[in-house]
Amino acid sequence: MKEQHLKTFVSGVSGYFEHFTAQPAEVHAPYIDDQPPRLLDYTAVIGISGGYQGCVYFTAGTPLLQELLARAGETGAADADSLADAAGEVANTISGNARGELGAGFTISVPSRLRGQPADFARPPSVPAFVIPISWQGHRSELVVCLR
């Protein structure tokens, strides 16, 4: 994956939080993670096909997703489906927006929504995983980009 591709996702993360919540996120320096993936409470995985192969996933803890739901106007206690849906929408939006720079050959799937740390979750083999750490309103999350 080229540096320019990574910049697209870094700016996508910033743009998402700034536009959707009017409060910018702090996006930390990306790094390559060669350890087994550590997922937070909810994760949404977007499969990538076409001119690119791999996946993009967003993983976040419950408090961040609850805050996002509140910003979206959701009232009352958030159930697991809503929290997973919120993670899915973040992953889908950032990935979809990336097509603006990566082009229509960057084909995205519908999000697969995961809860916890499923034993069978694995990143694509032989593809480096770039982790983009995110802090927003005191909550930690990550966007992980695995692209070939």
Next chain:
Amino acid sequence: MSPRLLIVDDSSLIRRAIQRALGETRFSEIRSAGNGAEALRVFKTYPAEIITMDITMPEIDGISCVETMIQLRPSSRILVVSALADQATAIEAMTRGAEGFLLKPFTPEELCEAIDDLLQD
């Protein structure tokens, strides 16, 4: 008589957000569908005048839905609401019959403005 609205998106969060943003004043009735196949089933008995349409959905994608709906009811007006930011997608949606394109993430104000544009044209 106020028009009817059909909201099509595989995210229940987005469906609720659109319904909240547009409220009860612009439309006589609001229904929603969670994928393309369900949208076409609903549309056959509920041919809404205004439709908001996601693109990346299970079963049948939004672009195909736009084309089918316009064939069934050419006077319906469709606003595509999608995260897909490439120009080719927007052009294809418009070519198939959509009349507007709103990029996610959107604010309630941006959605209302896009819908009002469709209602006023």
